[in-house]
Every structure is written in structure tokens, then in C-alpha cells.
Amino acid sequence: xxxxxxxxxxxxxxxxxxxxxxxxxxxxxxxxxxxxxxxxxxxxxxxxxxxxxxxxxxxxxxxxxxxxxxxxxxxxxxxxxxxxxxxxxxxxxxxxxxxxxxxxxxxxxxxxxxxxxxxxxxxxxxxxxxxxxxxxxxxxxxxxxxxxxxxxxxxxxxxxxxxxxxxxxxxxxxxxxxxxxxxxxxxxxxxxxxxxxxxxxxxxxxxxxxxxxxxxxxxxxxxxxxxxxxxxxx
Amino acid sequence: xxxxxxxxxxxxxxxxxxxxxxxxxxxxxxxxxxxxxxxxxxxxxxxxxxxxxxxxxxxxxxxxxxxxxxxxxxxxxxxxxxxxxxxxxxxxxxxxxxxxxxxxxxxxxxxxxxxxxxxxxxxxxxxxxxxxxxxxxxxxxxxxxxxxxxxxxxxxxxxxxxxxxxxxxxxxxxxxxxxxxxxxxxxxxxxxxxxxxxxxxxxxxxxxxxxxxxxxxxxxxxxxxxxxxxxxxxxxxxxxxxxxxxxxxxxxxxxxxxxxxxxxxxxxxxxxxxxxxxxxxxxxxxxxxxxxxxxxxxxxxxxxxxxxxxx
Numbered sequence: 001x002x003x004x005x006x007x008x009x010x011x012x013x014x015x016x017x018x019x020x021x022x023x024x025x026x027x028x029x030x031x032x033x034x035x036x037x038x039x040x041x042x043x044x045x046x047x048x049x050x051x052x053x054x055x056x057x058x059x060x061x062x063x064x065x066x067x068x069x070x071x072x073x074x075x076x077x078x079x080x081x082x083x084x085x086x087x088x089x090x091x092x093x094x095x096x097x098x099x100x101x102x103x104x105x106x107x108x109x110x111x112x113x114x115x116x117x118x119x120x121x122x123x124x125x126x127x128x129x130x131x132x133x134x135x136x137x138x139x140x141x142x143x144x145x146x147x148x149x150x151x152x153x154x155x156x157x158x159x160x161x162x163x164x165x166x167x168x169x170x171x172x173x174x175x176x177x178x179x180x181x182x183x184x185x186x187x188x189x190x191x192x193x194x195x196x197x198x199x200x201x202x203x204x205x206x207x208x209x210x211x212x213x214x215x216x217x218x219x220x221x222x223x224x225x226x227x228x229x230x231x232x233x234x
Numbered sequence: 235x236x237x238x239x240x241x242x243x244x245x246x247x248x249x250x251x252x253x254x255x256x257x258x259x260x261x262x263x264x265x266x267x268x269x270x271x272x273x274x275x276x277x278x279x280x281x282x283x284x285x286x287x288x289x290x291x292x293x294x295x296x297x298x299x300x301x302x303x304x305x306x307x308x309x310x311x312x313x314x315x316x317x318x319x320x321x322x323x324x325x326x327x328x329x330x331x332x333x334x335x336x337x338x339x340x341x342x343x344x345x346x347x348x349x350x351x352x353x354x355x356x357x358x359x360x361x362x363x364x365x366x367x368x369x370x371x372x373x374x375x376x377x378x379x380x381x382x383x384x385x386x387x388x389x390x391x392x393x394x395x396x397x398x399x400x401x402x403x404x405x406x407x408x409x410x411x412x413x414x415x416x417x418x419x420x421x422x423x424x425x426x427x428x429x430x431x432x433x434x435x436x437x438x439x440x441x442x443x444x445x446x447x448x449x450x451x452x453x454x455x456x457x458x459x460x461x462x463x464x465x466x467x468x469x470x471x472x473x474x475x476x477x478x479x480x481x482x483x484x485x486x487x488x489x490x491x492x493x494x495x496x497x498x499x500x501x502x503x504x505x506x507x508x509x510x511x512x513x514x515x516x517x518x519x520x521x522x523x524x525x526x527x528x529x530x531x532x533x534x535x536x537x538x539x540x541x542x543x544x545x
Contacts, residue, residue: 020271027267034257034264048517051304054257058297062260066290069267073282076274085276143280 014117019072026065033057074136078121093217105216114173123169123216124161138162164204165216167195171209240387242313243303246320253300259293262286307331311389316380322364325377325499328517329367331388335359338384342376344419354419356381365408366415368394369487375499376419416495450532455540458533462525472544486519491544505538506531 037053076082084094097106097119106123109115115122125135174180180188188195194207210216244252263286270282306312308330316322322333325345333340335357342354342363354376357363367374368391398405459465459472467476467488474488489496508516510531512524525534 023267023271027264027271030260030264034260038257054253055297055301058256058260059294059301062263062290062294065264065267066287069271069282070287072271073274073279076271077279079274082274082276082279140283143276143283 014075016072016075016078019068019075023065023068023072026061026068030057030061030065033061074139077139078118080118080120083120096218102218104218105210105213126166126168164202165208165210166198167205167209170213171195240311240313241306242315243307243388245315245317247317249300249303252296256293256296256300259289259296263289263293307388308390309392311387311393314386314388316384316386318380318382318384320380320384322378322380322384322386323374325374326501327367327374329364329372329374330391332362332364332368332391332394333378334362334387334389336385336387338386339381340378340384341381342378344376351377355415362411365394366412369398369408369412372489373499373504419495450535450537450539452536452539452543454533455536455538455543458529459537459540462529464537467521472541486521491541494545497542497545502535502538502542505541506534509534509537 033053034057037050037057040050041054080094080097084090093106096102096104097110099107100111102108102111106119109123110119121135125132191207195205195209197206198204199206208214266278266282266286266289270278270286307314313336314333316338318338322340323329323331325343337359339356339358340363341356344352344354346352363378364374366372398408459468460470465476467474467479468491469475469488472491474490476488479485479488491497504516508518508522509529510524510526512520512526513522514520515524529537
């Protein structure tokens, strides 16, 4: 599937790009320092210089390399391309999102650039600091499934969200917006409590945004799905 | 006798292996980082986050362990172990430790790049070695290797020189042993019996002397030596009796360059370097000033030639 979408005219560097540059520079510096120090050490010359090079290359720089590398990798792992590389069951969802004629929520948000970057992550990581932390923690569960070639990761089974879709990610952007407050003669004001209230049994919002504005993605039953278990025979 | 309550530090073989492992882990982590941040796929991300991070933590931890043991080794008194055949230190190394043998044997070897190495002495339990380089502030004059498995106490320069300064009996003993060893070395190095070896030695000595003088102009060196204040500490005749010495806060151990053995183990290269960078620049006493900006290299070579001519 071609995941390329038209690039907006204004494209600044992201934190992920910056993290990648710094981590790459640090990794090259580590390689140079360790190999040069090793070589100098073997020639038994300038041993003090070799010791300093090895100390920097083996202790200080690798720690920063690890931090920047982890930051850059995790940031890059938010991209649609990355999510899609495992979630092949989501092929039709991604195709629909990139379809500018589609009227599903995901497609509208993508086409209109309401979410300019990483739309999968933006909507599926819960709102707030703990949402980010939870998403990263779940990332390790994703790695576990990927490494063990879980049927879910291969797209053989119908995948589901971890829990009922919360209103938080929607309200993060829309809540308080003029259109949000005034549309439908102020209906959002009236149901504000319901939007925030969760059902005790299911944990789902009493009134989900998707009830009126959904679906976010097309229903799989309504479209032709070609599931390719890429790693099933591997 | 109770076992000494000292830190036991790893020997050179274990240190080398730990450091090698650390280097390999960090190199692996660096490669994984480069791949992961530039080609972010599930596989590279998994490898980086699991293998790469673990490699950095383990590799940096091992390197810090080596650095800490190296630091402890040169800052205090510790137990060390060497396997049979391992080198304790090499001729030309900077002297930083004195060793007291607890068990095992070592041999002191004079390495000759152009000839065969010569065993100067063997030492066993209760004997010590490595003191000459510390007291004369010069590089190691011989290589010491473990003949058998060796357990020793390693004492850092600061500890040893403190004891040496405050325990007169130790000083007398050390000086007596040093004198004896010098005589023994002289005897062993000069005891080549065959005429051919004698001739070869004489030829080599002549060549070395000629090379030393050919490298610089001793007469010019003498003039520079006196003009630039070398004599203030090293003495007008290079006997280490300069008039400034008694005025120093701590009197350094000076060499008498007229002593035929005073320059043993000192290469021209080292003498030039210490003159250029000063004692501090080569890990020696800061009292020796640096002349690298004041004198050209040719002038320093002339001074070295003059010093050699004093013998």
C-alpha cells in the first residue's frame, strides 16, 4: 500500500528528526572514540589520551546516545507507516484514512490536516500525560506480540481496541472550540457531563462522540478486505 | 599471620577481558542506534530497545568497573593477582606502584630490542619490587613478569613515598636493596662471557654513544643548559645539587647524571618530551618546568646531548 500523502508546503523538523540527528552523531562519535582508543591502546602510545577516549566512548557518550536514541525511536514509532508495518489488519482503515473522498472521521481529519502528523497515535493514545505513558507501556506489549508472531499482529484475527474508545482524544482538540460550543444550538454544552462520565460496568463514555460523529473507520463488513498474513509462513 | 584486609583488584587478564566485552557491547549498541534511528521498523526498534539498551547499560557498567579499579589501584593499597606468565609491568612504563610479593615468584627482565632479553633477578615471597621508578621518578628500567601464580600487595606512589619519608628503617632498607640491585644488574648486564658478545656489546655501546652525540650538539647544549636555568636545580655539573633545591617546599629526588647508571631506561625521546611538556605533562613532578615554548626542539636535543655527555 502506498502510504505517501501529499506533503504540506510548510514542513518543519520535528523533535523526532532532531533526536535522530543527535543520536546518530553520538553513535558515530562513540564508534570513532572506541575504535581509535582501542587502536592507540594497542600501540602502547599516548596511553592517557587512549584512556580518556575510551572513558568517554564507553561511559558518558553511550548513555546520552541511549537516551536520544530511545526518544527518537519512540517518536518515529508514532508514524502511520510504523503502525501499519505490523497492523496489516488495518489495511482498509489506512486506505480509507488516506482517501480524500471518504467521509469517515479518520479520513476527514487526515484530509483536512486537522491532525497533521501521526494520526494513528494521536487518536489511539489516550489524552494527557498518563495516556502517553500508557501508550508507551503498551508499546512493549506490541513488541512482545511482534516478536512472538502473534496472530493479532499478523492481522489474522479481527483486532479490537484495548478498551472502549474514550472521548478524551476528541475533547483534547475540540473541547472549548467555538464550533464545538455553538454547533447544534449548544448541544455540546448540554451533554457535557455525559461526555465526561464513564459507565461503571464497561468503562465506556456514557455518551461517546462516535455515537453522533462516527464511525471513525469504515466497518470491515462493508468493504472488501484483503488480509495478507505477511509473516505467517516465516 | 592474618590475611590483610585489602581490596582485591582484578589482574590484567580479567581486566582486559572485561574491557574487551565492554567495548564490544558499546560498539554493538552504537550500530543498533544508527540503524534504529535511521531505519525505524518493528525489528530495528525491538533490537534497539531490548538488545541495544541492555548493551549500553552492561557495557558502560563494565567500563566504569574497570575505571574504578584502575583508580583504586593507583590511589591506595590493594591485593593483586597475576597468573603465571603475565606481565606485571613493562620496561619504559610510568612507575606508579610498588609490589610486595605475598606468594609466588617474579623475574625482572631487561628487554633489548636488538638482542635477547636478559633476566636480571628473580624474587619471591616477602620481597618487593618496583620501587626504583618511584624513587627516581623515572620510567620502569625492567620488565617484571610472574614466573608462577603471583599474589602481591600493590602500594600506590603516595602511600609508599609517605612511608619512605617517615620510616627511617624502611628508607635504609630500600636504599640498601636498591644499591644491591643496581650492582647486581650491572654485573649481570656486563657478564657476557664470549669475546663475540663482548665485541658486539662494545660495538653497540659505541654506536649508541655516537648516536646520542650525533643527535645534538653537546657544546651548544651546555650553553643552553646554563643559560636557561637548568643548573639551578640539576647543578652546574648535572649532579642534581642545584642551589634552588634546599629552598623548595618539597625536595625532589634528583639524579646525578655523572653516574653511569643515572640515565638507564631513559630514552632521548622521553628526555625531550619531559623538557618540552614539563614534569606535569608526562605524569612526573610539577617542579620540572616546561620549555616547549621557550626552546626549539633542536635546542632541546642539544641539551639532551649535553646531559648524555656528562656520563
